[in-house]
Amino acid sequence: MRLRALTRTGFAVALAGAAFAATAPVPTAQAATGNLRITSVVVNGGKDVILSTSAKKVTIKATLSEDSALKEVWLDLENSVGDKMNYHSSRRATCTGSGTVKTCTVTHTLDPRSDLIHNGIAGPRNWKVWVQVDSRDGDFRSGYYPSVGVRRATALTAYAGPEPVRKGATLTVTGRLTAANWNSNSWSGLSGKTVELQYCKASCSAYTTVKRVTSNSTGNLRTTVKATADGYWRWRYPAPNWAAPAVSAADYVDAR
Secondary structure (H helix, E strand, O other), rough: OOOOOOOOOOOOOOOOOOOOEEOOOEEEEEEEOOEEEEEEEEEEHHOOOEEOOOOOEEEEEEEOOOOOOOOEEEEEEEEEOOOEEEEEOEEEOEOOOOOOEEEEEEEEEOOOOOOOOHHOOOOOOOOEEEEEEOOOOOOOOEEEEEOOOOOOEEEEEEEEEEOOOOOOOOHHHHHHHHEEOOOOOEEEEEOOOOEEEEEEEEEOOEEEEEEEEEEEOOOOOEEEEEEOOOOOEEEOOOOOOOEEEEEEEOEOOOOO
């Protein structure tokens, strides 16, 4: 018995990178009968989903307490604001456990090539899981539970030169910050973002931030520093909550 009518086709969604674990949550819009309890709902192992331009899978796992066999369990993934459904994927879960405690899992596929996935739904807000459980003895429970944030994947490149460089001379460090663009299903430069230039002296035990640089209109980065010793140079993007943090590969410079 499915009480919640689905008015949209659920494209399989997958959250890959980051998720939110909810233990004994207080769901909204809850309906319940009997002694059936939903004790936890965990999406993507509790890590945020990092989505690039290709499909990713995510598992939703619900732990239930119920003294009879389960008839059916649905674990739907949604992004919605009020009555507006931005994204919806509905799948029936597979459950295990012969005693009171049951574990139910389902895998969704989040595909940015779908028209429902666009840059506007990136971030932690408005993602939720709709859980509906029917048991053989007539117990029933349904409601919304906290879900994941879905972030756009980012990438950084770095180059420091000239190399080798004379000690005390000027070293130019360049790079580029890009992000997965779900609107065009491509990688695009991120403009106007603050990126940290970091340095680690040869033998390298820890990086320190030397300066902060703002990316230009195409995501390019460029700055100059003084070469004082051999060492590694890299860029780091801390990222807001709609994007994934990124660190470039380090470029070693021999200062002579």
